[in-house]
Every structure is written in C-alpha cells, then in structure tokens.
Amino acid sequence: MYSPLIDELMQAFRVLPGVGPKSAQRMAFHLLERDKEGATKLAQALTDAVEGVGRCDCCQTLTEQSLCRICANPRRDSSVVCVVENPSDIIIFEQSGAYQGFYFVLHGHLSPIDGIGPSDLGLDLLESRFSGGDIKEVVLATNSTVEGEATAHYISEIAKSHNILVSKLAQGVPLGGELEYLDGGTLAHAISSRTRVE
Amino acid sequence: MYSPLIDELMQAFRVLPGVGPKSAQRMAFHLLERDKEGATKLAQALTDAVEGVGRCDCCQTLTEQSLCRICANPRRDSSVVCVVENPSDIIIFEQSGAYQGFYFVLHGHLSPIDGIGPSDLGLDLLESRFSGGDIKEVVLATNSTVEGEATAHYISEIAKSHNILVSKLAQGVPLGGELEYLDGGTLAHAISSRTRVE
Numbered sequence: 001m002y003s004p005l006i007d008e009l010m011q012a013f014r015v016l017p018g019v020g021p022k023s024a025q026r027m028a029f030h031l032l033e034r035d036k037e038g039a040t041k042l043a044q045a046l047t048d049a050v051e052g053v054g055r056c057d058c059c060q061t062l063t064e065q066s067l068c069r070i071c072a073n074p075r076r077d078s079s080v081v082c083v084v085e086n087p088s089d090i091i092i093f094e095q096s097g098a099y100q101g102f103y104f105v106l107h108g109h110l111s112p113i114d115g116i117g118p119s120d121l122g123l124d125l126l127e128s129r130f131s132g133g134d135i136k137e138v139v140l141a142t143n144s145t146v147e148g149e150a151t152a153h154y155i156s157e158i159a160k161s162h163n164i165l166v167s168k169l170a171q172g173v174p175l176g177g178e179l180e181y182l183d184g185g186t187l188a189h190a191i192s193s194r195t196r197v198e
Numbered sequence: 199m200y201s202p203l204i205d206e207l208m209q210a211f212r213v214l215p216g217v218g219p220k221s222a223q224r225m226a227f228h229l230l231e232r233d234k235e236g237a238t239k240l241a242q243a244l245t246d247a248v249e250g251v252g253r254c255d256c257c258q259t260l261t262e263q264s265l266c267r268i269c270a271n272p273r274r275d276s277s278v279v280c281v282v283e284n285p286s287d288i289i290i291f292e293q294s295g296a297y298q299g300f301y302f303v304l305h306g307h308l309s310p311i312d313g314i315g316p317s318d319l320g321l322d323l324l325e326s327r328f329s330g331g332d333i334k335e336v337v338l339a340t341n342s343t344v345e346g347e348a349t350a351h352y353i354s355e356i357a358k359s360h361n362i363l364v365s366k367l368a369q370g371v372p373l374g375g376e377l378e379y380l381d382g383g384t385l386a387h388a389i390s391s392r393t394r395v396e
Contacts, residue, residue: 002260002289003251003260003261003262003263003266003267004262005243005246005247005250005251005262006247006251006260006261006262008243008246008247009243009244009246009247011243012236012239012240012242012243012244013240015229015233015236015237015239015240016225016228016229016240017224017225017228018221018224023216025286025289026215026216026286027214027215028247029260029284029285029286030214030215031213031214031244031247031248032247032248032251032260033260033284033285033305035213036248038210038213039213039244039247039248040244040245040248041210041213042210042211042213042214042241042244043240043241043242043244043245043248044210044241045203045206045207045209045210046207046210046229046237046238046240046241046244047238047241048203048206048207049203049204049206049207049226049229049230049237050229050230050234050237050238050241052203053201053203053204053230062200062201062204062227062230062231063201063204064201064202064203064204065201068201069201086227086231087227087231088223088224088227091200091223107231
C-alpha cells in the first residue's frame with residue numbers, strides 16, 4: 001500500500017510491545033511528517049543502547065558499565081540482597097525508599113518447558129555471591145506467579161544451604177486499595193495472615 | 199535512575215505519539231532484554247526512511263520516488279483529484295475501492311495563527327495542476343473541523359476560478375452506526391439533507 005521504506009518502518013515498529021498495525025502507521029507518519037529530527041535521535045539512541053548496554057557483572061541488571069550504579073555504591077547495605085525478575089523491578093524498590101541493600105536480577109524465572117534452567121538465570125553467579133560471606137539475608141521478590149514462586153523456592157534452598165536468612169515480601173491488601181476490587185486469593189491470604197491491632 | 203544510555207533511549211521513545219514515560223520504559227527494556235535484533239532493525243528502518251522518504255512531485259504524499267505509485271499509475275482517472283490533509287487519509291480512500299482518481303495531500307490545513315498559509319500547503323502546486331487542463335473535478339476531503347472547512351472553501355474558490363467542478367464528501371449517519379451514539383450536529387445535518395426513499 002505504501003512505498004517500501006515506509007512499509008519497512010511500519011513493520012519495524014511492530015517489535016515494540018503494545019504496538020499494532022494502526023499505532024505503527026501513526027508513529028511512522030508522525031515522525032516522517034512532523035519530527036524527522038526525533039526519528040534520527042531515536043535511531044541513534046537505539047544503536048547506542050544496543051551496542052553499549054550489557055549486564056552488570058555483579059547483579060546482572062542492564063547497564064553500560066561493568067558495575068551498575070547500585071553495585072558500585074559503597075554506602076549500600078552489603079548484607080542484604082533482593083532477588084527480582086526484571087531490571088524495571090529495581091526502580092519500584094528504589095522509589096519506595098525503604099530498601100538500602102543490593103539486588104540480583106534474574107531476567108525471567110525458571111521454566112523447564114521453555115528450557116530455562118538455573119544457569120540461564122545466572123543462579124551460579126548468585127551462589128558465588130552467597131559463598132562470599134558478606135550476605136546475611138536474601139529477600140525474594142519474584143513475581144507472585146506459579147513460576148515466580150517456584151523460582152523463589154529454588155533460590156531459598158540454595159540460600160539456606162549457605163546459612164543465609166531467607167525472607168519474602170509481605171502479601172495482603174495494598175495501601176489505598178478498596179476491598180471491593182480485591183481478588184479472593186489476596187483477601188484469603190490477608191485474612192489468614194491478619195496482624196494484631198495493639 | 200538508569201544508566202545514561204538507557205535514560206537516553208527512554209527519552210528518545212517519547213517522540214512517538216501516545217508514548218508516555220511508562221510505555222517508553224517498557225519499550226526500552228523489552229528491546230534491550232528480549233529483542234536487540236529488532237531494535238537494530240528499527241534503528242536502520244528509521245535512518246533509511248528519514249534519509250529516503252520525501253514528497254511526491256505531483257501530489258505531495260510521502261514516498262521515496264519522485265512520483266508516488268498512484269501518480270505514476272496511467273490507469274487512474276486523471277480527470278478527478280481528491281484533496282486530503284494527511285497521507286494516511288489516502289489509505290482509507292484506497293481501501294474503500296470507490297475512488298479511481300488522483301490525490302493531493304496538504305500535510306495540514308490553513309492556520310494563520312500558526313503562520314501556515316496557502317504556500318505551506320503547496321496550493322501553488324495544486325493550482326498549477328488545475329491550470330494543466332486535465333482536471334474536471336476536485337473532491338474536497340479535508341477534515342470536518344473549522345480549519346479543514348476553511349481550507350476546503352479556499353481551495354474551492356481557486357478551483358472555481360479555473361472552471362473546475364467542486365464536490366465534497368456526503369455527510370450523515372455512518373454505515374452500521376447506531377443513532378444512540380451519534381452527536382447532535384451530525385444528526386441535524388443528516389435530517390436536513392435527508393434523501394427520498396423511492
């Protein structure tokens with residue numbers, strides 16, 4: 001329908017999450033009609049990031065240095081490590097301001113059916129950090145899914161074998177949440193784990 | 199919060215229409231974690247399109263050739279030209295299958311307050327096509343907005359001065375549309391322009 005270069009650009013936009021044919025068309029025409037400079041900058045930023053960004057040697061998060069900013073910060077609490085599935089999870093923790101320790105990013109979860117085993121998640125690297133002796137506690141913050149829970153269980157076994165305290169995030173009613181919109185599973189958990197009001 | 203290259207990539211995604219900070223973060227992490235190849239392809243497609251795509255010499259639509267596919271097609275009806283605001287409008291016409299003439303793309307509408315006058319829309323080029331003598335009818339298909347209607351009126355005056363028939367798209371109830379969801383203005387127009395049932 002369009003000329004080949006425009007068709008290719010629309011196809012290329014489809015790699016982005018949540019972008020269908022209509023959005024891809026809108027993006028392509030928007031850039032070509034109104035923001036060629038922005039398009040050039042985006043192309044450059046993509047190339048730079050693809051070439052420059054790798055994984056932190058210590059926590060596996062995405063960074064262009066060998067150590068990410070958090071792992072390179074000597075004022076963080078080196079006795080705690082929090083295990084998360086995705087680099088973006090770190091942001092939520094940092095925004096909360098309630099955590100001062102280090103992180104470890106799995107980039108997914110154990111999934112035998114997809115051929116994703118412990119070494120694909122870098123669990124050998126995590127275990128070598130456990131062996132280092134600095135870490136006293138590991139906070140498991142994988143997603144609340146079957147695969148996330150299974151991965152957390154697997155890591156807790158490794159941690160226990162190194163005599164490291166294992167904890168996980170509290171589950172229950174979210175702050176500001178209305179009970180009306182809560183699912184039954186969460187409510188059941190919040191009831192059975194109810195805390196005493198002094 | 200992130201490393202500089204990732205920050206820059208997120209900022210760069212913000213040039214896309216409808217992409218806010220959260221979507222930009224999701225896009226950046228998706229590509230860096232799961233589809234570096236797609237990111238490279240997108241960067242290449244952007245560069246190619248920015249460099250290669252220009253405007254058709256005849257109708258001003260976006261194309262990398264000097265004449266777009268439609269203008270270069272000798273089997274189209276050269277006696278009719280349809281004036282639209284955006285290149286994407288052409289697609290809707292072509293999909294309808296009900297139009298065989300040529301197009302002219304304004305890339306916007308007259309807007310004195312933004313300093314957009316007739317020459318910015320290429321109306322001198324359109325007038326030179328009117329002078330050519332081939333065109334017998336111009337179909338005005340600018341958007342149904344105040345600026346779109348004003349632009350259509352301006353073009354109709356030029357066309358009339360060249361003794362060219364001027365028409366515009368019929369307005370009324372959309373096919374398959376439910377009256378319940380129709381705005382009052384459209385319904386008022388549909389009533390006053392009601393057609394006789396034979």
